[in-house]
Amino acid sequence: MTNYLEFEKPLAEIEGKAEELRAMARANEEMDVEKEALALDRKAEDMLGDLYKDLTAWRKCQVARHPDRPHCKDYIEALFTEYTPLAGDRNFADDHAVMGGLARLGDVPVVVMGQEKGNDTKSRIERNFGMARPEGYRKVIRLMDLADRFNLPVIMLVDTPGAYPGKGAEERGQSEAIARATERSLNVKSPVISVIIGEGGSGGAVALATANTVMMLEHSIYSVISPEGCASILWKDAEKMREAAEALRLTAQDLKELGVIDRIISEPVGGAQRARADTIAAVGQALEVELTALMKKAKGDALIRDRRKKFLDMGSKGLAA
Amino acid sequence: MNWISNYVRPRINSLFSRREVPENLWTKCPECGTMLFHREFADNLHVCTNCDHHMGIIPRDRFAALFDGGIFAEVDVPMPTHDPLHFKDQKKYPDRMKAAQKGTGEREAMLVAEGEIGRTPIIAAAQDFSFMAGSMGMYVGNAIIAAAERAVATKRPLVLFSAAGGARMQEGILSLMQMPRTTVAVQMLKEAGLPYVVVLTHPTTGGVTASYAMLGDVHIAEPNALICFAGPRVIEQTIREKLPEGFQRAEYLLDHGMLDRVTHRRDMKSELVTILRMLTGQTPAVAGDLPKPEDVPAAPDAVAEAATGAAEQVDEA
Numbered sequence: 282m283t284n285y286l287e288f289e290k291p292l293a294e295i296e297g298k299a300e301e302l303r304a305m306a307r308a309n310e311e312m313d314v315e316k317e318a319l320a321l322d323r324k325a326e327d328m329l330g331d332l333y334k335d336l337t338a339w340r341k342c343q344v345a346r347h348p349d350r351p352h353c354k355d356y357i358e359a360l361f362t363e364y365t366p367l368a369g370d371r372n373f374a375d376d377h378a379v380m381g382g383l384a385r386l387g388d389v390p391v392v393v394m395g396q397e398k399g400n401d402t403k404s405r406i407e408r409n410f411g412m413a414r415p416e417g418y419r420k421v422i423r424l425m426d427l428a429d430r431f432n433l434p435v436i437m438l439v440d441t442p443g444a445y446p447g448k449g450a451e452e453r454g455q456s457e458a459i460a461r462a463t464e465r466s467l468n469v470k471s472p473v474i475s476v477i478i479g480e481g482g483s484g485g486a487v488a489l490a491t492a493n494t495v496m497m498l499e500h501s502i503y504s505v506i507s508p509e510g511c512a513s514i515l516w517k518d519a520e521k522m523r524e525a526a527e528a529l530r531l532t533a534q535d536l537k538e539l540g541v542i543d544r545i546i547s548e549p550v551g552g553a554q555r556a557r558a559d560t561i562a563a564v565g566q567a568l569e570v571e572l573t574a575l576m577k578k579a580k581g582d583a584l585i586r587d588r589r590k591k592f593l594d595m596g597s598k599g600l601a602a
Numbered sequence: 603m604n605w606i607s608n609y610v611r612p613r614i615n616s617l618f619s620r621r622e623v624p625e626n627l628w629t630k631c632p633e634c635g636t637m638l639f640h641r642e643f644a645d646n647l648h649v650c651t652n653c654d655h656h657m658g659i660i661p662r663d664r665f666a667a668l669f670d671g672g673i674f675a676e677v678d679v680p681m682p683t684h685d686p687l688h689f690k691d692q693k694k695y696p697d698r699m700k701a702a703q704k705g706t707g708e709r710e711a712m713l714v715a716e717g718e719i720g721r722t723p724i725i726a727a728a729q730d731f732s733f734m735a736g737s738m739g740m741y742v743g744n745a746i747i748a749a750a751e752r753a754v755a756t757k758r759p760l761v762l763f764s765a766a767g768g769a770r771m772q773e774g775i776l777s778l779m780q781m782p783r784t785t786v787a788v789q790m791l792k793e794a795g796l797p798y799v800v801v802l803t804h805p806t807t808g809g810v811t812a813s814y815a816m817l818g819d820v821h822i823a824e825p826n827a828l829i830c831f832a833g834p835r836v837i838e839q840t841i842r843e844k845l846p847e848g849f850q851r852a853e854y855l856l857d858h859g860m861l862d863r864v865t866h867r868r869d870m871k872s873e874l875v876t877i878l879r880m881l882t883g884q885t886p887a888v889a890g891d892l893p894k895p896e897d898v899p900a901a902p903d904a905v906a907e908a909a910t911g912a913a914e915q916v917d918e919a
Contacts, residue, residue, distance in 0.1 A: 444812075446832030446840050451850060454860050456811035456831040463785050464817060483769075483778060484812045484831065491782045505769045505778040505809070515691035515771060529774045530687045539686070541775050589789070592782040593747065596740050599686030 284554070286343045292332065295325045329551045336500065338526035342508055344500040345479050346442075349554035351561050352411075353380060353395035353438045356478065359558075360565040361386055361393055367427075369420065373453065376417030378409045378445070381424050386436065387569060389576075392428040394421060395438030395489065398479075411480075412445035415458035418488055422458075422465045434472040434572055437489040442507065444485030462488035467592075470585055472575040476546070476564055477501045477533075478553075493588050494571045495541070497533035498560070499548040503541070504531035530600065538600055544571070631655055647867045656804060656824045656867055660706070661713035661728035664763060668726065668871055674717035677725065679710075679748045682740030687774050695772040702734045711736045711766070712745035716752060719761075720875030720887040725753040728763040731805075738810050739770035743780035746814055750787035759797040759878050764815040768808025781813040788817045797881040799874065802829050802852070802861070820877055821861045822870070823852035829860070 285293040299321035302314040336344065344350075357364055361384035368375040381394025396413060399405035428435045444455055466473055466488065475492035481503030490503070497503060506514075508526035513519040536542045546567045549556035579587055629638045633655035642651060647667055648659040666672040689695040703709065711733040716725050727749040729736040736742075746762070753760040769777040791798045800818030802811075804827035812831050823829060830850040838845060848854050852864045865873050875887045 444831065446836045448837060448841060448845065448849070451830055451832065451837065452858050454816075454858070456829075457816040457860060459812040459831070460781075460785070460814075460816040463782050463813060464789065467782060467785055467789060484781065484809045487778055487781050487809075491785075503775060505774055506771055511771050524691070528687070528689050528691060529771070531775065536775055539775065541779060589786045592779065593786055595779045595783065596682060596686065596743075596776045599683040600688060 284347065284349050286340075286347065288340050288343070289332065292325055292328050295321055295328065299325065329555075333500075333551055337523070338502075338529070338532055339508065339523040341500050341532050342502055342522075342526050344552045344554070345502045347552065347554040348400070349557070350479055351553055351557045352400065353397040353440055353478070355557065356438055356561055356564060357384065357393055357395070359561045360568070361391075364393070367424065369423075370416045371423055372416070372419055374414075374416045376409075376414050376420055377407050378411055378413040378441070379417035379420050381420065383433075386434075386565075386572065389434065389572065391434045391436050391572075392424050393436045393438070394424050395478075396441040396485075398440060409445060411441045412443060413441065413485060414445050414447065414450040415453045415455050418444075418455075418458035418462040421462045421488060425462075425465045425469050428471055429469045432471050434474070434576070435466075435469060435492075436568060436572070437473070437475045437492065439475055439477045439481050439486050439489045439503075440479035441482045441485045442480055443482035459484050459488050463491050466491040467589060468585060470581045472572060472584055473588065474568065474571055474575065476568065477503050477542075478564065482507065491588070491592070493575055493584060493591070494543050496544045496546055496567055496571065497536065497542050498546050498553060498564070499533055500552050501533055502531045503533075503536055504529050535600065540595060540598055629657070632657070649867050654825065654866065656826065658731050658765070658804070659867075660732055661708075661730050661763070664728055665713065665715050665717075665726060668719055668874075669715070669717035670719060670721065674715040674726070677714040677716055677748055677752045679712070679714060679741065679745045681709075682744055685772075686740070686776055687772070689772040689774065691772075698734065698772065706730065706733045708733055710741040710745070711739075712742045714745050714749045714752070716756065716758070719871055720879075722875055722878050722882075722884065722887070723756070723758045724761055724874075724878065725749050725756070725758050726761045726763070729765045729810075731765040731767075731803075734770065735767035736765045736810075737768060737770035737777070738766055738780050738784075739773040739777045740780065742766075742770075743783045746784045747787045750790045753796055754790055754794045757794070757796065759799065759882060760791055761799045761801065761874055761878075762814065762818070763801045763803055764806040764810055765803045766806060766808070766810040768810060778809065781809050784814040785817065788814055797878055799877065801870065801874075803827050805829070807831070807833055816860070819881070820863075822863045822865050822873065823855065823861050824867055824870075825852055825864055827852045829855050 299318045302318045306312045306314045364384040366382040378396055380397045384391060384393045396411040397408050398411035399408035473492040474494045475490045477497040479501050483505055508522040509519050511529060512521040512525040533545045537545055546563050549559045553560035627640050629643050631638060631650040634653040636650060636652040648657045665674050685695050708730060711730045712727055714727045727745060749760055788798060798818050799820045800815050802815055802823040806815050806829045828850055834845050834850060855861045856864050879887055
């Protein structure tokens with residue numbers, strides 16, 4: 282069953298009708314509805330194209346958070362071989378919101394990690410909806426230590442509403458853990474690549490998006506604050522999230538123009554949730570191209586220098602008026 | 603650097619743009635309700651004389667009390683792209699900015715200066731909570747980078763006073779990018795072997811805590827300062843329970859191992875001097891009487907200026 286978003290309701294109606302017609306035809310063999318059903322299919326296809334051609338910022342937020350979008354686990358399982366999960370932060374616990382370990386991308390051994398949101402009630406609770414606690418960021422740090430020590434490229438997949446705002450998380454130093462993770466990723470002497478595959482939520486995302494190459498899926502978002510949060514602070518009304526989403530410039534297209542990200546990976550018409558395998562393949566292809574380029578371009582300290590320079594230079598240009 | 607244009611003029615501007623004097627004569631302590639007379643309040647570094655509650659203090663006043671003789675030279679900070687996102691909520695960002703500039707007499711939410719404390723040359727940076735809640739945007743990022751670069755160029759330690767509601771939403775993703783940017787600045791200091799001391803003041807929250815404020819060699823906080831990543835209200839909404847008294851306050855963080863010390867504002871200067879002189883392998887600071895200014899051997903430009911005021915400052919302490 283397709284999970285329709287609010288703005289996809291007209292589409293749901295048409296697709297529903299086509300489905301109904303076909304069901305009737307199955308029940309009554311004399312009826313020939315295929316022509317009408319095909320016409321409805323075409324109409325639905327056109328509408329899907331129109332809807333996704335020019336998504337507003339708020340609609341992109343909805344697509345980015347779509348429960349059927351491929352998540353970190355799906356990418357790791359499909360794109361990497363010999364994935365060997367490594368657990369724990371060596372301090373306190375293993376945070377299930379962050380998954381990662383050793384794997385091969387093609388022939389290249391890498392360290393891969395990312396936030397995983399889960400795909401049903403049980404796994405969502407286990408993964409804490411992709412909201413990491415300090416243990417998660419400290420796990421990121423120790424995985425980067427490993428990558429640095431054995432000169433393995435680091436690949437990070439970002440998909441989180443943000444770092445977990447909980448009592449224990451604060452007590453155990455959420456801020457310090459995030460700050461150290463960002464610091465660590467700036468210091469890794471192997472290539473570091475990030476892909477924002479869904480939600481890039483604020484400080485909780487940035488530690489996993491401090492990379493030589495940062496890519497975003499076409500309908501993913503990356504923002505300093507959620508549109509709802511921004512609306513409740515600046516508009517004093519959480520219902521103004523549409524306006525806030527627009528003002529924050531959180532789409533991949535705006536971020537590319539601002540020079541914050543390097544590359545946009547196109548999604549199939551109708552978004553990643555409708556063509557999961559194609560989307561995962563597109564991400565895999567982009568990763569291989571960018572990793573090969575990065576490994577050719579620079580090594581060791583030069584990679585660190587490039588990464589730092591990239592962030593120091595950031596923000597020198599604004600958006601066109 | 604010109605003392606008149608860097609120190610006197612902004613000071614005069616800020617005096618004129620502030621509220622009328624009669625309203626400012628008395629300040630009520632929000633903690634114990636004591637009415638504090640402005641002169642006494644200023645002399646006590648904006649700390650309540652009755653209950654020791656630490657109130658906000660603007661960077662210029664803090665620096666005047668921190669640096670020997672109140673003398674410091676501002677370090678230039680490159681101005682970033684103005685309103686890069688063309689951000690508009692209920693007000694336009696440039697309008698909010700102008701209001702903040704008028705209200706504070708400052709250009710932006712961070713002041714960087716060089717001078718001496720207890721005759722120890724340092725670079726200091728202070729965040730201005732009265733300027734758009736001290737929020738971290740491109741300028742604050744540039745200020746921290748400028749402070750670190752100046753510290754590396756002059757081989758001085760950096761002392762950073764943090765105070766912010768978090769990242770500046772009006773600069774969107776570019777404010778978030780100040781987390782890695784300022785982290786690079788901290789790395790410059792560490793690689794140059796220079797001490798980086800963070801003084802966390804009320805309140806230090808969000809992306810500021812989760813970057814440069816938590817990467818110091820030494821972390822000192824002012825008493826009862828709120829220091830957190832997620833604010834108490836957000837946490838209460840998430841976990842649906844009341845948080846304990848003193849949660850996320852300086853003393854609480856000290857107990858949980860995130861800070862080295864909690865220090866009264868009155869004692870901050872001498873403590874910084876002690877720590878910095880040990881970290882940089884200098885002799886202990888001279889307490890008590892120093893030779894008269896004319897006996898001080900000649901030192902180059904800014905250093906000489908600062909040294910003249912040093913004597914009286916140490917006398918007071």
